[in-house]
Amino acid sequence: MADADVTTPLYGVRMRVDKTGPAVHAALDPERRAEFEAEFRNALAHVDDQFDLDAVQDVVERWWPAAVLCANPEIQEGIDTDRRRTTDGDHTVFDQTTSYPHVHPEDADEALHGAMGDVHGH
Incomplete structure (x- = not known):
């Protein structure tokens, strides 16, 4: 997994967090950090028994x-604001969060089958 993997949410990322154990550990707030440490150590025990590093990477991924939200609290504030707006009946928030038209499932199926036919030479 590349260290520079990031997701850029609608509200932006001020502080990037690498997908590594040390970076995630450093970005978490103290309460969450203790829980992360416990899960990480359990994964390390699994590695010791099974010789399978995927367990550690799964903890970091999860x-x-x-960690990104802890490092960028404005993201959660934006999400909370949008939730309040939606709860209050302001559905204009959805205009700001979608960047692609919604496709009906049957239209998506047709497009997918057409594209697969092109790939397979049909």
């Missing part, structure tokens, strides 16, 4: 979004 905790990375929380």
Whole structure:
């Protein structure tokens, strides 16, 4: 997994967090960090028993979004604001969060089958 893997949410990322154990650990707030440490250590025990590093990477992957939110609290504030707006009946928030037209499932199926036919030479 590349260290520079990031997701750029609608609200932007001020602080990048690499998808590594040390980066995730450093970005988490103290309460969440203790939980991450426990899961990470359990994964390390699994590695010691099974010789399978995937368990450690899975913990890092699972905790990375929380680390990004801890490092960039404005993202969560934006999400919370949008939730409040939606709850209050302001559906204009959806105009700002979608960047592609919604496709009906049957249209998506037709497009997919057409593209697959092109790939396979049909």
